[in-house]
Amino acid sequence: MAVVDYKKLGLVNTRDMFKRAIGGGYAIPAFNFNNLEQLQAIITASSELKSPVILQVSKGARKYANQTLLRYLAEGAVQYAKELGCHHPEIVLHLDHGDSFETCKSCVDFGFSSVMIDGSALPYEENIALTKKVVEYAHQYDVTVEAELGVLAGVEDEVASEVSHYTKPEEVVDFSTRTGCDSLAISIGTSHGAYKFTPEQCTRDPKTGRLVPPPLAFDVLAAIEKQLPGFPIVLHGSSSVPQEYVDIINEHGGKLPNAVGIPEDQLRRAAKSAVCKINIDSDSRLAFTAGVRQTFDEHPEYFDPRQYCGKAREYMVDLYKHKITDVLGSDGKLVNCD
Ligand SMILES: [Zn+2]
Numbered sequence: 349m350a351v352v353d354y355k356k357l358g359l360v361n362t363r364d365m366f367k368r369a370i371g372g373g374y375a376i377p378a379f380n381f382n383n384l385e386q387l388q389a390i391i392t393a394s395s396e397l398k399s400p401v402i403l404q405v406s407k408g409a410r411k412y413a414n415q416t417l418l419r420y421l422a423e424g425a426v427q428y429a430k431e432l433g434c435h436h437p438e439i440v441l442h443l444d445h446g447d448s449f450e451t452c453k454s455c456v457d458f459g460f461s462s463v464m465i466d467g468s469a470l471p472y473e474e475n476i477a478l479t480k481k482v483v484e485y486a487h488q489y490d491v492t493v494e495a496e497l498g499v500l501a502g503v504e505d506e507v508a509s510e511v512s513h514y515t516k517p518e519e520v521v522d523f524s525t526r527t528g529c530d531s532l533a534i535s536i537g538t539s540h541g542a543y544k545f546t547p548e549q550c551t552r553d554p555k556t557g558r559l560v561p562p563p564l565a566f567d568v569l570a571a572i573e574k575q576l577p578g579f580p581i582v583l584h585g586s587s588s589v590p591q592e593y594v595d596i597i598n599e600h601g602g603k604l605p606n607a608v609g610i611p612e613d614q615l616r617r618a619a620k621s622a623v624c625k626i627n628i629d630s631d632s633r634l635a636f637t638a639g640v641r642q643t644f645d646e647h648p649e650y651f652d653p654r655q656y657c658g659k660a661r662e663y664m665v666d667l668y669k670h671k672i673t674d675v676l677g678s679d680g681k682l683v684n685c686d
Pocket of ligand 1: 445540584585627
């Protein structure tokens with residue numbers, strides 16, 4: 349199959365936006381999408397706020413929504429952003445957690461502008477060999493590559509691990525030099541999913557009774573930055589699990605006890621560092637579910653999916669806007685905001 353040139357689709361890779369984000373002390377949002385409403389909400393929020401944005405497609409998303417359809421949706425997203433008055437959008441179509449050379453190659457060939465190869469579960473030398481192979485292929489087409497060193501705990505689609513292993517700062521120079529990767533996902537205590545920490549790992553806020561998770565390992569982040577000054581660092585598993593959506597879900601028939609995420613002040617602190625891409629998936633799922641549950645509870649007579657998916661979309665737009673302006677600081681950061 350001939351390779352589709354992502355630039356002709358109006359997409360961009362991550363290189364330039366990461367450089368600006370590190371220099372400017374903010375981070376680019378990487379939002380996962382699986383369906384139309386999620387994509388509409390992401391593009392509405394990022395276009396109105398003139399923020400660069402990374403659309404992430406996971407293995408689970410490809411299975412659920414079909415890779416071909418998702419790629420055309422992303423192509424449509426560029427046009428949609430322009431219709432919304434964002435005439436020079438910077439949209440990346442990114443493969444999240446690519447698990448093999450073949451998966452990454454198929455995404456490069458198909459018009460993705462960025463791919464992640466996740467060799468973090470492999471022995472160190474095998475991770476390097478696999479990442480290098482993907483980089484050599486992707487760079488021929490100016491597609492950027494994210495790699496991962498260290499293991500995150502938690503469950504995200506089919507990526508699951510019981511325990512985390514922090515990234516070893518002494519490995520990052522060797523790894524990035526030998527692989528040629530463009531950015532590096534690290535493990536400093538973030539975790540996949542809406543149950544990032546067990547109650548035993550947390551303390552309780554005496555005022556609200558809510559769980560307070562252990563802090564991120566900023567000392568490890570600082571040591572990595574010292575080894576690789578100015579190199580783009582990525583945080584996975586960085587949903588905050590906003591209590592307002594958990595409360596709406598639980599008030600309307602849901603059952604999500606003790607869901608807990610990464611406090612936003614910690615993400616704000618990370619965004620000011622060399623962390624230039626922050627992945628957010630679970631928060632959008634929670635906002636979506638809150639909208640659907642609330643609508644069903646308040647309107648048992650509804651049966652048009654546009655009624656409850658519409659509410660879900662509204663909640664997701666609010667969530668994405670909040671993340672962009674109040675947490676990541678990527679609003680107004682397009683090269684050309686006209
Ligand atoms: Zn991840």
